[in-house]
Amino acid sequence: MAVTLTEAASNRVKKMIAKRGHGVGLKVSTKVSGCAGFSYVVDYADEIESADTVFESFGTKLVVDAKSLENIDGMEIDYVQESLLNEGFEFKNPKVKESCGCGESFTV
Secondary structure, three states, X not given: OOOEEXXXXXXXHHHHHHHHOOOOEEEEEEEEEOOOEEEEEEEEEOOOOOOOEEEEEOOEEEEEOHHHXXXXXXXXXXXXXXXXXXXXXXXXXXXXXXXXXXXXXXXX
């Protein structure tokens, strides 16, 4: 089992945490949402719970709760910046079977 960050995503998370001034890594989870079933939730990880699984990519910790891991196991998170106004994390999840038309939710 693994969830990974690309080097670009790792660098972005490090910059975000440094600017914020605290945090142990990036927290990624899923929630029931949208028209297709699930959506991603991305936040700072300020602590690691006993039920969390921690992965590390390029020196950045990625924290995933047990319930979400089954939906995102094998996923790679990239950071893309196409312009100053168009940037963000891109989720490459091999478990996704279908996405909604707007791209906000997915089915596994």
